Amino acid sequence: MAEKKKFQAIKGTRDLLPPETELWNRVEQTAREVFGTFGFGEIRPPIFEPTELFARAVGADTDVVSKEMYSFEDHPPEIAKPRLMGDYDGYVLVVNNLMASGAVPKTKENLRAIAQFEIFWRVFSESHTDVDSLLKAAYYAREIQLGPEVALRPEATASVCRAYIEHGMHALPQPVKLYYTGPMFRRERPQKGRYRQFYQIGAEVLEMVPPNQDPAKNIGKDAAVDAEVIEMVMAFFARLGLEGVKLEINSIGDRECRPKYVELLRAELLKVKDKLGPDSQRRIETNPLRVLDSKLESEQGIIAGLPKIADHLCANCAEQYAEVKRQLGMRGVAYAENSRLVRGLDYYMRTTFEITARGLGSQNAVCGGGRYDGLVELLGGPPTKGIGFAIGEDRLILSLQEAEKGGTAQGRDVFVAWMGEKAQATAIAAAQKLRAAGFRVELPPVEQKFGKALGQADKLGARYALILGDDEIATGQWTVKTLADGSQAKMSEAEFLEFLGKSKPLSS
Ligand code: AMP
Numbered sequence: 001m002a003e004k005k006k007f008q009a010i011k012g013t014r015d016l017l018p019p020e021t022e023l024w025n026r027v028e029q030t031a032r033e034v035f036g037t038f039g040f041g042e043i044r045p046p047i048f049e050p051t052e053l054f055a056r057a058v059g060a061d062t063d064v065v066s067k068e069m070y071s072f073e074d075h076p077p078e079i080a081k082p083r084l085m086g087d088y089d090g091y092v093l094v095v096n097n098l099m100a101s102g103a104v105p106k107t108k109e110n111l112r113a114i115a116q117f118e119i120f121w122r123v124f125s126e127s128h129t130d131v132d133s134l135l136k137a138a139y140y141a142r143e144i145q146l147g148p149e150v151a152l153r154p155e156a157t158a159s160v161c162r163a164y165i166e167h168g169m170h171a172l173p174q175p176v177k178l179y180y181t182g183p184m185f186r187r188e189r190p191q192k193g194r195y196r197q198f199y200q201i202g203a204e205v206l207e208m209v210p211p212n213q214d215p216a217k218n219i220g221k222d223a224a225v226d227a228e229v230i231e232m233v234m235a236f237f238a239r240l241g242l243e244g245v246k247l248e249i250n251s252i253g254d255r256e257c258r259p260k261y262v263e264l265l266r267a268e269l270l271k272v273k274d275k276l277g278p279d280s281q282r283r284i285e286t287n288p289l290r291v292l293d294s295k296l297e298s299e300q301g302i303i304a305g306l307p308k309i310a311d312h313l314c315a316n317c318a319e320q321y322a323e324v325k326r327q328l329g330m331r332g333v334a335y336a337e338n339s340r341l342v343r344g345l346d347y348y349m350r351t352t353f354e355i356t357a358r359g360l361g362s363q364n365a366v367c368g369g370g371r372y373d374g375l376v377e378l379l380g381g382p383p384t385k386g387i388g389f390a391i392g393e394d395r396l397i398l399s400l401q402e403a404e405k406g407g408t409a410q411g412r413d414v415f416v417a418w419m420g421e422k423a424q425a426t427a428i429a430a431a432q433k434l435r436a437a438g439f440r441v442e443l444p445p446v447e448q449k450f451g452k453a454l455g456q457a458d459k460l461g462a463r464y465a466l467i468l469g470d471d472e473i474a475t476g477q478w479t480v481k482t483l484a485d486g487s488q489a490k491m492s493e494a495e496f497l498e499f500l501g502k503s504k505p506l507s508s
Contacts, residue, residue, distance in 0.1 A: 012188070012196025023397055024199075027240060028181050031201050034236045035179045038228065040203055043178040045159035051149040056379060057158030061286070064154045068186040075146035076103040085134060088141040089125075092117055095144055104146055113143040152185035157375070157388055160204045165381035175207035175225065175385075181393070193363030193395045201396075204388035205229060206376060219320045222385065226351040226371060227327030229387055233355065233367055234333050242366075242396065243403045244358025247334065250309070250341035251321035252289070252370075254349040257314035262288055264307055272302050292340040295362075308339040317350055324351055347374035351387065359402030360395055367391040413439040413500070415457030415465045419447045423468040430466060430493070439500065458483060463503075466496070 009015055016024060032042070051071045058065050075081075079098060082091045092114060098104040120137035124130050153159060160178055163169070169176045181201045188194055205225055230247065237245050253261060265288045273281055276299060280291045292303060313321060328335055341352050352370035360366070369389025376384035414434055418427035424447065431443040442460055444453065450467060457465045467479035477490040480499070491499060 010196070012190040014195065014197075020397075020401075023400065024393070027393065027396060027400070028201065030239050031179065031181065031236055034239055035203060035232065038177070038232045040177040040179045040232075043160060043163060043180050044182070045153075045156060045163055045180065047183065048150045048152050049159055049162065051151040053158050053162055053379070054151055054154060057161065057375060058155060064186060068188055069151045069154055070185050070187060071149055071151035073146055074148050074150045078103065079146060081142065081146070085138050088117070088138055089121060092121075092141055092144070095146070104144075105148075107145065110144050113140045116140040117144075154186045155184055155390060156180050156182070156200065156202055157204060157372070157386075157390070158379070160388070161206070161376045161379050161381070161384075161386065164206050164376060164384070165379060169206070170208035170382050170384065175205045177203070177205050179203040191363070193360050193392075193398060195394060199393035200390045201393050202388060202390035203229070203232070204386060207385045209383040209385060219316060220323055222350075222371070222387075223320050223323035224327050226324050226387055227331055227333070229369070229389065230328065230335075230353055231331045231333050233369070233389055233391065236391075237355070237357070237366075237396075240396075240400060241403075242357050242399060244356075244399075246336065246356045247353060248338040248341055248355075249324065249328075249335050249351065249353045250338055251313060251317055251324075251350050252342055252348060252352055253309055253313050253317045255374075257312060257317055258309075258349070261307070261309050261312040264312065265289070265291075268306055275299075275302055289342040292342050303340065309342075310337070310339050320350055343370050347372050347378055349373055353389070355391075357396070357399040359399045363395060365392070366395045366399065411440065411461035411463070412442045412457070413463055413503075415442045415453070415460060415462035416444070416468065417448065417450055417453035417457065417465050418444070418468040419450065420470055420473070422473045423447075423470070426473055427466075427468050430468070433497065434500070437497075437501070454481070454483075464500070 051069065054069065055065050060066065076098060079091070079094055082088060095104055095110075096114065099106050099110065104110070117137050117140040120133045120140065124133040124137055127133070160180065164176060179202065182199065183197050184200050185197055187196055190196060207225075230249075234245070234247065252258060266284055269276070269280075269284045269288055269291060273284060276284075276291070277294075277296050280294055280296070280299060283290045291299075292306070294300075294303065310321070325335070325337075335353075338354075341354055343352050348370050350371045350373075353368070354365055355367040356364040357366045358364075367389055369387070371385075371387040373385045375386055376382070414431075416427045416431055418424055427443060431441045434441045442457070442462065444456070448456070450469070453467075454465055462483055465481040465483060467481060469479075472478050476492055478493065478496055479488060480491055480496055481488045
């Protein structure tokens with residue numbers, strides 16, 4: 001008999017269970033409603049995409065791409081890499097056949113790997129003792145790429161941009177406004193508010209720049225789009241009753257002014273290099289903007305004295321930033337400026353924002369967003385403007401739970417306690433009618449003594465118990481118990497439905 005094994009959810013992943021899932025559903029439903037009122041439609045991209053897409057969009061040297069992606073080779077179903085070296089000969093034979101039929105990609109690299117394999121395998125077969133040749137043959141067999149590298153998505157902006165290009169959405173009325181909800185995957189160190197499978201609710205606004213239009217034009221329009229996107233997230237949070245919401249904004253310039261600022265920052269950082277920690281020292285070379293992100297206590301004083309990007313924006317960026325602030329004001333959206341709010345990637349530009357909420361400890365960012373006008377083009381599409389955000393749904397839920405905005409009890413509207421065969425038929429019919437009217441009904445599968453049934457109704461948090469026994473069936477007068485105060489009344493079916501109709505179902 002197989003050994004008894006206890007399976008557990010993988011570290012950094014978790015089961016979301018009732019009654020908590022009710023809150024998740026409410027949050028997602030509210031997002032749909034609020035985003036819908038702003039003219040956004042839902043997109044559901046696949047959960048895995050070519051690794052290359054994320055490498056391009058998120059940046060090959062970011063932590064997310066270089067260390068945290070769950071990626072794998074998507075081989076055809078007919079074949080998988082063999083585990084035993086002795087199987088490599090047969091394996092390469094199958095690969096050759098699959099390559100002929102097109103199931104395995106006939107790339108230069110694959111042809112070379114096969115040729116090398118064959119050379120070393122022949123040498124090994126002739127000697128049967130030449131371990132070195134066997135190892136080399138095995139190495140080249142493993143080098144064969146059976147299919148594309150794919151990855152579980154670490155974020156969804158790349159997918160949305162890919163879909164915009166793939167479906168020619170630039171031909172639709174612009175801008176195209178899309179939202180998504182779903183799981184993302186990053187191999188991060190798990191802690192409160194940080195998981196390896198986590199959920200995001202995000203939205204993107206994409207707008208192709210017509211040929212001949214200078215993308216620097218329309219600054220006022222872009223600013224209004226930015227402000228409306230931010231207004232939408234804030235409206236969503238307000239509708240949920242999220243507490244302690246703080247919006248921070250910044251402008252990180254564009255291709256015109258940011259490189260000059262980065263150079264200035266690098267020069268200033270070099271002057272204080274000795275006082276910085278190893279991470280920041282490294283970033284002076286690789287990505288000086290990220291130094292501004294540092295949470296290291298000893299660096300805070302130094303960072304406060306560094307030049308601020310707001311003082312080094314070009315005229316277009318400064319105008320747009322001022323206009324975003326004016327537009328936020330017109331919309332009644334309160335914000336704070338944070339000159340240290342940056343995004344490390346080249347195509348992010350101008351408006352960036354982050355929203356924090358109460359009750360989350362050090363992982364208190366619930367939403368990050370920004371403008372990324374170059375991204376669609378970088379992925380092979382037409383020149384396109386873009387702005388979007390991603391909300392961390394796990395953290396949003398945590399914050400709502402901390403503030404007891406969670407509404408945890410799932411409960412039932414009616415528990416149908418029945419005894420006897422005739423009563424069961426009536427109970428089933430009553431449950432059908434009540435459920436069709438949207439009430440939550442618990443109908444026990446077997447009869448129970450009324451005392452036990454009422455105890456269960458209580459445990460489930462039912463509001464009413466409908467008691468159906470021989471008496472009730474004979475007289476057509478049902479017994480209805482209100483569990484909150486223990487009161488009991490007799491009613492006909494019609495009276496009961498009317499009585500319930502006066503109260504709202506729990507699910508609404
Ligand atoms: P990002 O895509 O990194 O800009 O993240 C956007 C939001 O997603 C953050 O503000 C967090 O709320 C959330 N988030 C990012 N990574 C994780 C994670 N590993 N676990 C839970 N939430 C996350």
